[in-house]
Amino acid sequence: MANGVWHTGYGIEINLSLPDLGHPDRPDLLREITRSVTDREPQLLECLAHHDGRECLSESGGKSPWMFVRRGRVGGRRPLVASHLPITHKATxxxxxxxxxxxxxxxxxxxxxxxxxxxxxxxxxxxxxxxxxxxxxxxxxxxxxxxxxxxxxxxxxxxxxxxxxxxxxxxxxxxxxxxxxxxxxxxxxxxxxxxxxxxxxxxxxxxxxxRHLEVWKCVPSGERHCLMSEGAGHCGAIHADWFVPALCLPQRDPxxxxxxxxxxxxxxxxxxxxxxxxxxxxxxxxxxxxxxxxxxxxxxxxxxxxxxxxxxxxxDVITFAEQEIDRACRAGEEGWFVSDGRPQRDLDQPTGGFTLPRMPVQRSGDSVRITAVERAAASAALGCQPWELGLCAGCGQLMRRHGRNTAMYCNVCRVLLNGR
Structure with a gap:
């Protein structure tokens, strides 16, 4: 892969392995040479071998001595490399x-x-x-x-x-x-x-x-793990995260x-x-x-x-090895993957989510201290309408208290009261 190129507009040699490209007086040079070829003069960048009058393997092979600059991928590094035009993928x-x-x-x-x-x-x-x-x-x-x-x-x-x-x-x-x-x-x-x-x-x-948004209350009886704990603990807060349909509870249709x-x-x-x-x-x-x-x-x-x-x-962060320019023409060695394959980007894992702080315990007789956001989160996590929310008679936490088939105590308190 080529780490140097000739700039025909400025008449300068560019070392792609240096942070300043060998020209500290030109702070916009990196932006200029990495622009899409469609937005600049196609003959702006030239193979060094061709410029020096030596054999350009690309030109001798019936292709172009003109080049463009991209990020390569070598052993986890992202160096800048110069490749011959045209190298854009031609669809089969x-x-x-x-x-x-x-x-x-x-x-x-x-x-x-x-x-x-x-x-x-x-x-x-x-x-x-x-x-x-x-x-x-x-x-x-x-x-x-x-x-x-x-x-x-x-x-x-x-x-x-x-x-x-x-x-x-x-x-x-x-x-x-x-x-x-x-x-x-x-x-x-x-x-x-x-x-x-x-x-x-x-x-x-x-x-x-x-993806679908899932909101749940982090309690021992819940099916999802705690976003705040690496172990099997439960924090009592309300979590929200995004899941692909197959990982939703219950599973969503594709x-x-x-x-x-x-x-x-x-x-x-x-x-x-x-x-x-x-x-x-x-x-x-x-x-x-x-x-x-x-x-x-x-x-x-x-x-x-x-x-x-x-x-x-x-x-995508560029890495600079600060090497001498390799002046040989490297046409034929310029596959899109310089050496390493691209990593998978489409991962099914949750995004990291969002956690509302555990709401303070509410006591009957006191005015309920809950914000509109907490109310929306609680109703989503508990699967009920906001007007159905009420206080657990045991722990004072919000629960689905009103409406049909409701109870006075939350699931956790019912377990404690039943001695299980």
Missing amino acids: PAESAQHKATKERIVGTAARYGLDAEAEVSVANRRSVSDAVVTGPGGIRIGWEIQYHHLSPSSVHRRSVIAVEHGITPLWVAKDRTASLIDRVPWARVDDMPWKDIADGREMVIRGGY VHIEDLVLRSATGESVPVYVPNRGNGRAGRHMWVSADDCALWQELVGEKTPLPTAPVEDED
């Missing part, structure tokens, strides 16, 4: 057929539901083209991006930002757990299946990217691509971004029901919009 006939069949299925589904749908929609003077745009009755526009081969994170962000700026909510479709778009933008993952099955209407389940076409366009399902509370630089994008989104925002007291600029996570 099977991938092209999959892509076309999925696009036609989305547009056809929208039409059956009475939604407006259009394929190959240009945005921002053709700076970006959505595979399909579905418009709901309320004017919601969903830009479906079917991405069955690798695309760099910067390209994913750039195209998503352009869509958002033009009133389109992006919805990226992947078939690979390692796809770089996962959790960087609103996304959905489907099975890798033959194009004929897609065209014939075979079931297309959303395997990743759609979401199909037809469901998401309809729900996203009508606003019944919406994209949310849930930050990782242990690391503010990372988080999860997901599609959820509008009701779950409203409850989550009420619980956590925040609204996180769609991203408007690229955000690096730990997996």
Whole structure:
């Protein structure tokens, strides 16, 4: 892999292994050379061997001596490497057929539901083209991006930002757990299946990217573990977290691509971004029901919009080895995976969730000291209406006290009273 390149515009040699690229007087140089080739002069960066008058293996092989810069992946490091153009993935006939069949299925589904749908929609003077745009009755526009081969994170962000700026909510479709778009933008993952099955209407389940909000009270009789304890303890607080349908209690029905076409366009399902509370630089994008989104925002007291600029996570931080430039042409050694495979990004684990502090014990005769957020959380965790909440006659904690088939004591107190 090449760690050096010639900048034809400035007439300078760039060392990609140095933090300042060998030019501390040009602080914007990194941003300039890592821009998408579609947004700059294609002949801006040149193979050093070609510039020095030596053999460029790419050119002698009938290809281009011009280059672009990307992040590599070597032993957990992310060095900058220069690769010859064109190296963008050319879809195989099977991938092209999959892509076309999925696009036609989305547009056809929208039409059956009475939604407006259009394929190959240009945005921002053709700076970006959505595979399909579905418009709901309320004017919601969903830009479906079917991405069955690798695309760099910067390209994913750039195209998503352009869509958002033009009133389109992006919805990226992947078939690979390692796809770089996962959790960087609103996304959905489907099975890798033959194009004929897609065209014939075979079931297309959303395997990743759609979640449900689960709220529960952390008590010994509960089926879920405590988010605050590494052991088997129970804190008595109310937890909330996001789960894929198969891990919900009880298990939820799977979401199909037809469901998401309809729900996203009508606003019944919406994209949310849930930050990782242990690391503010990372988080999860997901599609959820509008009701779950409203409850989550009420619980956590925040609204996180769609991203408007690229955000690096730990997996994208550039590492600089500070080496001498290797001036040999490395064409032919420039597979997209420099050495290591990409890690899985679509993980089924919960997000880390949110915990409301344990509510103070309430005593009958006192005014009930509970906030609107606590009341909403308690009613969700206990599966009852807010007006059904009341105080346990034993411990004074909130419980489902009013309505049909209710009791005076919570489950924990009933166990204690019965001596079990």
